[in-house]
Amino acid sequence: MIQVCSQCGTRWNVRDRQRLWCPRCNGALMAPGTAADPRWSPRATTHPPTHPPTQQGNTPRLPTRFRWIAVRPGPPPPPRRRRRPLGPTPRYLSIPRWGLVDHVAPSTDAEDATVKKGAPPTVIRAALLSTATIFGLAAVIHVVRYVLLLVNRTSLLPPLVAGGALWLGVLFSLAAIVSVMLTAVMMTSWLSGRRSAVYHFRGHDDPRPTWALWVGCLTPVLNLVWAPVFLIELAHAEQSQARLRGPITTWWIAWLFSTGISIFGIATSFTTEPQGIADNTVTAIVAYLVGLATVLLLWRVFDGFVRKPVERPLHRWVIVAPDQPAEAESSAAVESDQREPAA
Numbered sequence: 001m002i003q004v005c006s007q008c009g010t011r012w013n014v015r016d017r018q019r020l021w022c023p024r025c026n027g028a029l030m031a032p033g034t035a036a037d038p039r040w041s042p043r044a045t046t047h048p049p050t051h052p053p054t055q056q057g058n059t060p061r062l063p064t065r066f067r068w069i070a071v072r073p074g075p076p077p078p079p080r081r082r083r084r085p086l087g088p089t090p091r092y093l094s095i096p097r098w099g100l101v102d103h104v105a106p107s108t109d110a111e112d113a114t115v116k117k118g119a120p121p122t123v124i125r126a127a128l129l130s131t132a133t134i135f136g137l138a139a140v141i142h143v144v145r146y147v148l149l150l151v152n153r154t155s156l157l158p159p160l161v162a163g164g165a166l167w168l169g170v171l172f173s174l175a176a177i178v179s180v181m182l183t184a185v186m187m188t189s190w191l192s193g194r195r196s197a198v199y200h201f202r203g204h205d206d207p208r209p210t211w212a213l214w215v216g217c218l219t220p221v222l223n224l225v226w227a228p229v230f231l232i233e234l235a236h237a238e239q240s241q242a243r244l245r246g247p248i249t250t251w252w253i254a255w256l257f258s259t260g261i262s263i264f265g266i267a268t269s270f271t272t273e274p275q276g277i278a279d280n281t282v283t284a285i286v287a288y289l290v291g292l293a294t295v296l297l298l299w300r301v302f303d304g305f306v307r308k309p310v311e312r313p314l315h316r317w318v319i320v321a322p323d324q325p326a327e328a329e330s331s332a333a334v335e336s337d338q339r340e341p342a343a
Contacts, residue, residue: 003029009069012076023076030065118193119186121306127186128302131179132295138172139288145169146281149274169284176288187298188217191230197310198237208233224259228252231301244304251297258294261287 001014007027012019019029145165148157192213199206208230216226231248235241265283268276 001032003032004066004069006030009067011069011071023079118190118196121190121302124186124190124302125299127179127183128295128299131176131183132292132299134172134175134179135288135292135295138169138176139285139292141165141168141172142281142285142288146278146285149278149281153274173284176291180291183295184218184223187302188214190302191217191227191234194305194310195230195234195237198234201310202237224256228255234305238305238308238310240304240308244301247297247301247304251294251301254290254294254297258287258290261290 001018003012003014003019004010005012005022005025005027006029008022008025010022010024012022012029014029014032018032021027022029145168148161148165151157152162192210195206195208195213213230215222216230217223228248228251231244232241235244235248261283265280265287268280268283271277271280
């Protein structure tokens with residue numbers, strides 16, 4: 001018994017049992033015909049069915065609601081794989097928040113709060129400039145004072161000129177001491193902030209605590225060793241030690257020499273003899289000039305650090321042209337082709 005699907009047109013051998021739905025597309029099966037197709041009969045296994053000869057042009061007509069289709073040999077195709085049930089519709093007692101969260105990147109203010117702020121570069125430059133100016137004026141005042149001492153050997157000076165030269169020297173000496181202290185405080189503040197920013201950019205904290213930086217930079221004798229060490233560590237952290245090794249070393253040597261001359265000048269300033277006062281004045285002139293050179297060298301070291309920002313890499317990679325083939329040698333050959341090469 002053959003039934004044809006009304007949707008896909010597939011012929012199904014339902015044998016002796018009438019079916020309603022197509023196994024392939026789940027369409028409705030039409031009613032079976034009156035006579036079974038002999039091709040699907042179990043008895044017709046060896047001999048194919050014979051058809052009566054028909055004249056050319058007279059094709060047999062199919063019964064109503066039937067059509068010719070191509071049937072694949074073999075068993076029927078496997079049924080389609082059904083999807084798994086999705087389950088019940090989820091219900092929530094409140095609005096779910098798992099899809100409504102805005103991931104906001106941390107602001108730069110929160111990151112900057114963890115980084116210690118030091119003195120700005122403009123303030124540092126102003127302090128260095130004022131200190132260098134005071135040192136230069138103090139050296140000039142002491143040169144004038146030495147000239148007055150030479151004049152005083154042959155003639156008496158007016159009290160106003162002598163008192164003015166004396167008190168101007170004292171005033172500029174005190175101003176130099178105050179400016180050095182302020183510059184040291186400003187430089188220590190900048191050093192602490194710079195180290196904090198550099199080590200924070202590298203992903204960890206400064207190995208030196210803040211109190212160690214301040215004590216090592218402001219203690220009169222310890223700062224001769226620890227302040228340059230802190231600067232060298234900062235240069236290594238910024239990977240600029242090759243560029244700043246020379247300026248730091250030069251400033252360190254000048255600072256040691258300036259400190260030694262200043263200590264010698266303070267030790268010899270209590271003399272009352274005319275020659276001792278003249279020698280102390282010359283020592284003060286040399287001390288101020290060396291101090292001026294030390295401040296300028298410190299300014300050079302400071303500019304070497306500030307010139308490169310913390311976030312900018314030291315080296316910049318650029319795209320270059322591909323390697324060109326080696327050019328042929330334009331010069332003539334050393335040895336002739338017809339001669340043996342020289343030994």
